[in-house]
Amino acid sequence: MTATWLRWTPAVAVPAVIAAGVLAGSLPASARDPLPEKTPAQVLAMIGHHQTKSFSGTLEQSSELGLPDVPQVGPTSGAGTGSLAELLTGPHSARVYVDGPTKARMQVMDRMAERDAVRQGNELWLYNSKDNTATHVTLPAAASKEARSHDMPAGVATPEELAAKMLGKLDNSTEVAVAEDTEVAGRAAYSLVLTPRSDVTLVGSVAVAVDGENGMPLSVEVRARGQQEPAFRTAFSSLTLGAPDPALFNFSPPPGASVKELAVPAKPNGTNGQADKNRAHKDLADKNLAGRSTDNKDRRGHAPTVTGSGWERIVGIPAPSASAPSESRESGKQSVDRLLNDPLLRQATVTVQGGRAISTSLVNVLLTDDGRTFVGSVPLERLQAAAAAR
């Protein structure tokens, strides 16, 4: 009898060993020396001063925005691949290679497919392996500094970009604190936590992990009120400092790919494109940028309006009218159309009083029956009130 039990010992021991190994692996390595104490201002300055220009790493992004999931079944590339909203559902990972300000490559790793953005000097290539299409953009020399961040493929923004946007917008509306040290991609990091002082906004808190050594932002996590998991999180899962293989930045479309040349106007209207992207992205930092783009457009009249301040800000885009072919409104209209043509978002749209709404845990969008659009990180009732006010 004992012999029989002895023989079953491995069957019990092996799962136990595996479980122990998994538990040990998931525990944070607490043996590490704690980072020197820093104030929020010092951590902010670290970000401002960081000089990391060359690195390669893997970014993991996950979203729990309450949008419908795209089921990925079988040996296909997945139905939603390529749609903007698809990037906001479920997990995504991307590899990033950066060497100086003018050489960058980002690979969004989809199931059985990949979206690439390769920049070398003023040449920018966008490639999607799913439909084998490539887009070539020659960037104007003046845009070179900013273009790196703006022309990354939509969806997975680097923590660096997001942190810079958010931290630039700090004011009285936000409480900034340094929380306990964290570890991202195996590196000790400061955790900078921004908590809105407003009770109205949907955003619970924003946490940015800042590398304890070189000040590079390693992860951004946005939490929504009343939701357990982070609503949006992007973080490096691995990071190697130093110049990546230069051959990675040489790109030419494979034979058989359909190549599209995209002309960039001499003075690129970056803000509009940015605003479109933002609305599709619906993350918190972008709302601020949308607000900034408003300032530019005000000069042309018929511009989007902004009500409220700080975290309670609501952006209203007026209804398009045929009489005034203003560029800004057309782009606004286009972006709304594009949003609604996206099958995923159309699925997420619900009819509410006064129009239709797309509700996520971080951002609400109200499309009124008369064609106006209201966007804000506030409850839907606030958007409806803003719509009724005019």
Place this chain on the structure above:
Amino acid sequence: MPEPEAAEPAAQEPAPQEPAVQQPDGHGPAALEPAVQRLTVRDGPAPGTRRRPSSGSLLASELKQLFRRRRTQAMLLALAAIPVVIAVVVRVSSAVPAGRGPAFLDRISQNGLFVAVTAMLVSVPLFLPLTIGVVAGDTIAGEAGLGTLRYLLVAPAGRVRLLLVKYAGAAVFCISAPLAVALAGAGIGWVLFPVGPVALLSGDLVEPDEALVRMLLIAAYQAVSLLGLSAIGLFLSTLTDVPVGAMAATIVLSVVSQVLDQLPQLEWLHPWLFTHHWFGFADLLRQPIGWDSFGDNALLQAGYIAAFGALAYGRFVSKDVLS
């Protein structure tokens, strides 16, 4: 799954193995032959110097038995037929629009090597687990069902060693099954379509010889993927004397695991499912190659091999072998 040879009259069985001759209908001497061979290996040395047969010769006879079976050969041929069918269909039909059907299907007409990639992709969810289920489910239960198991154990091979040899045989089949798809795919693609530099998922081009290396890597990835399923099949095979039951249970488990992997409500479970990384070999088609998924997959499969290997050991060593 009775074999063609099973129809032969049982009377042709050599004399010394009387109990084996009295097998139930449907199991013929051909299937018994290897077991008999292994017995004679045991009988070789004089009784005084009773020597355990070397593991190598045990494995060799196991592999011989496995790959000489018509069933195994038929399964490998069926797997090799997948790329042939795909290639012929693409050849005789009009161009496939990009983004429809399995990934890479639209690339085949431009580059024949994509036949192999497409076929390997298509065979992952069902065809490969099907054949592995048959082989792994048959390991112990097949011998038990034929009544040869106790003869194998009479030889001083030891139950543990028999289990290991049986698993090694299944593992060799795990390697040969994806290889059959890959080689047949590359061959038929070479014949029917132009072959040139291959565009990877990242858009970069690699020469055909490097593309072949990557295809072999994919085959290796799939072989590793199937090892966990083989371990499960081995365990299930020790539970029963009816090989078909173990085969069916193994195949069903692989399907169930894939279905569970699609349910977002069970997200916490997904990293633990043995099918979770089955499609991860796309990372081998990127530039540079992403090895993370290969490592994750290998670790996961190693866990399954350890867990179900231990279960199979516990069951098989304490089992009363009556047939």
